[in-house]
Amino acid sequence: MKRNVFFKRRTTSSSVTGFQLSISWHLGIAFCAVCVLAIMANLIAEHGKSMIKALHASPAIVHVVTHADAIATPPIANAEPLLLALNNFVLATRARVQAEHHDATTSLKQARIALRDELATYSASLPSATSSDLQQQVSQLIESGDKLVSLADNRRGAWARYSTHAEAMSDRVKQSLEGAFKLFGRILARQSLIDLGNQLDDIRRRFTALAASQQNDPALVTSLLKSEQAFTTMLQKHRKKLSRSEGDAWLTAMDSDFAEVTAASATLDHAMHQWHKTDDALRKLEADARRLVTASTTRSSSQSEDPPPQAISVSPQAATVDSRTSVSDAESNTVIATSNDRSELVAWVSGATVLLVLLIGVRTVRGIATPIRELLAGIDKVGAGKTPKLLASGSITELNELVTAFNTMSDELIAARKTSSENQHQLELKVRERTRELQQLAAHDPLTSLPNRRQLFELLETDLTHAEQAGHLVGIFFLDIDNFKTINDSMDHTYGDRVLREVAERLRDTVGAQGFAARLGGDEFTFVLSRAAHIDEVAMFGEQVKQAFDHGIKMDHRELMVSVSIGASVYPVHGTAPDALLKAADSAVYRAKSLGRNQLLMFTPDLLEIASHHFTVEQGLRRAIRNNEFELVFQPEINANTLEVDLVEALIRWRMADGRLATPTEFLSIAEESGLIMEISDWVLRTAIATAADWHHGSWPSARVAINVSPRQVMDDGFVENVASLLSEFNLPAACIEIELTENVLQTGPKTLEALLRLRQLGIAIALDDFGSGYSTLASLEQLPLTRIKIDRSLIASIDTNERSLAIARAIIGLCHGLGIEITAEGIERPEQFALLTVYRAMHLQGYLFARPLRHHDVIPALQTVSQSAQLQLLTMPHVTRHANVIELAPPTRAVAKAAG
Secondary structure, three states, rough: OOOOHHHHHOOOOOOOOOOOOOHHHHHHHHHHHHHHHHHHHHHHHHHHHHHHHHHHHOOOOOOOOOOOEEEEEEOOOOOOHHHHHHHHHHHHHHHHHHOOHHHHHHHHHHHHHHHHHHHHHHOOOOHHHHHHHHHHHEEEEHHHHHHHHHHHHHHHHHHHHHHHHHHEEEEEEHHHHHHHOOOOOOOOOOOOHHHHHHHHHHHHHHHHHHHHHOOOHHHHHHHHHHHHHHHHHHHHHHHHHHHHOOHHHHHHHHHHHHHHHHHHHHHHHHHHHHHHEEEEHHHHHHHHHHHHHHHHHHHHHHHHOOOOOOOOOOOOOHHHHHHHHHHHHHHHHHHHHHHHHHHHHHHHHHHHHHHHHHHHHHHHHHHHHHHHHHHHHHHHHOOOOOOOOOOOOOOOOHHHHHHHHHHHHHHHHHHHHHHHHHHHHHHHHHHHHHHHHHHHHHOOOOOOEEEHHHHHHHHHHHHHHHHHOOEEEEEEEEEEEOOOOOOOOOOHHHHHHHHHHHHHHHHHHHHHHHHHEEEOOOOEEEEEEEOOHHHHHHHHHHHHHHHOOOEEEEEEEEEEOOOEEEEEEEEOOOOOOOOHHHHHHHHHHHHHHOOOOOOOEEEHHHHHHHHHHHHHHHHHHHHHHHHEEEEEEEEEEEEEOOOOOEEEEEEEEEOOOOOOOOHHHOOOOHHHHHHOHHHHHHHHHHHHHHHHHHHHHOOOOOEEEEEEEHHHHHHHHOOOHHHHHHHHHOOOHHEEEEEEEOOHHHOOOOHHHHHHHHHHHHHEEEEEEEEEEOOOHHHHHHHHHOOOEOOOHHOOOOOOOOOHHHHHHHHHHHHHHHHHEEEEEEOOOOOHHHHOOOOOOOEEEOOOOOOOOOOOHHHHHHHHHHHHHHHHHHHOOOOEEEEEEEEEEEOOOHHHHHHOO
């Protein structure tokens, strides 16, 4: 395509070379052309005759061409067919470079043959030297065209090879990502795969920019090489991870495809470099060939138009006659010639000017209309959400600035849309993944992956529907881990979570395909036997699950023994609704735990009454804590040596709505199970210390108060600090209080022992209550830093009627005396019991025989009364035969002697 030298332009997005004229310049040139036309018209009108005479004033030379001379002159060579064939060949070559198809290849072959035929025809009329030069020039032109076509094919081949292997790499990465996202509904796709995918996209963008470039741009080549090097580095960096996750075959395929991609980019760079050289050579050869043809044509025309003059002999008379004739004819035609030539000159000047104005106008209109149409089309595409193409620069400065701005906007829009598309893709992936996670969380427990309460009811509804249709039974089980609170408190919650996961896994394996398991929360699980023929089969299945936990759970290279309590209900025997069946199973497991744990219990109707009572008491306790409905009473302990009260035990009572005071046996076990014991124990501790301080700083300076404390409270990390803080707050010596613990404290481990040692360091006495019942072991006397043992009332109750009970009591008393531990005998209600125990020294006696629990304001007035009552009991007690192994009492104190007198 030919281009005007004054309006040369590049077809790139924004840069323009050559002259660029504004609209003002275009209109100015047109105005100047019109002015020139007017001036020329005036000059022709005023000086037309002289100008025409000057044009015709030339010597009259008469050339006589003989017939022989005409025959001897060679014919003028016609160059137009050759130039047309040359132009067709170049155009066919360009078309073949742009597209590799059959029509373009056929057209190029035909153009090549036509060029050679026209060259042969034209060369025959030229001198041998000129013909040889022209043929050599055209041959080089044909070779350059063929080479250009070959390089274009190489470039297309490199692009095709690159696309194939790049797409294979990209698909492989995407498949790995999609496969990773589907694993258990969790996000397991490694960042390395995402990084590789992003880097592959960057290589594709740079390769596409290089392939689309019409010039050999070093910057694009350098950026592509850097991107490929970055991908190589990234692949080497993550090779071990990718080998483990995707496999060696995956890595080998990636390496092979990437080698093909880098080879394709190198081939493309080389092809484009050679292509531009060859294209420039083709243009130069085309121009040289045209100049050579034009030069040869000019020389041939000169030789035919200027033949050498011939000497002719003419007589003087003939010459004179001819001269006169010519002058006469010239003079006669002068007026006509002048008039005709003036009109012809004006016509030529007018035509040239009109043509110039027309060209300028057409050029201006096209320079304005074409960019505006392209801009409008681009704006329409932008409005439709499509990507506009880059606009070519024109020859008008103002529109060029607009085109440049639009192209810049298009580039930014393309980049923004690409970024938006990538972000949208990533967002969609994240949304899908989050949706899967939410669906998983909505139906499953996040810790154990078992179905949660919501999913449990859906699955249970399905099983009950099938059972109703088929007429079979369904077993519903409620499972609770025994003493799980102890595991959590003695270890930590992270360890407890691991125990829950192991329990869930064993439960899932045991239930298997016979039903399903679910977690309700905490250490509570349910499992369902989906099909059973009779109730015995349900019971056998529950027992099978319980026995599965007889084997310990291995954690951290040690075995943890875990027992479970299970309650069971049966559809439709115990109910038809899921809520009713679960409530029945819950009642059964609660009863199983109260009966000693580690057992399976089937539901019976009376369990609902027990569960209802448990619920009522628990709700009442919560209300009592909120409304401060508790109070302390104090039961005196008599010193056997002095028969005086020097210690009282603080006992909690719950003031009921009817005025009755409920004893701890009615509600403390429920408080322990519901977790309310901590709040209640904290209240007891504070109230007891406050009362002891009131007595100590008042009318009873030697007062000592024994405070019952829950093992769970002792295990609390801040218990010792809390006790010390309360003593400091009420300015009470540590010797004024005694901490009483039940024997199940032995199950709480080294953490409790550490807390007791710290209490002893503070000077606080520690008593072991209810010794002789439950988990009593002699090892506790050696392990715990005890200052007192309280013999349980179950042993004292029969020491006057049962020799075995008396022997056990004697053994405990002797052992404690040997260890230097004080003793308190609880539950003394008869004088015979008192008589048997007075023979032992360092004893404290407690029971209804001496005093019942007293309110706070009744303790001080009752101290003297209780002491006098004990003295009277001693004086009136029945005779007791001393045994040989009786430990003698110390000499009686003054109070005892006075009572005896």
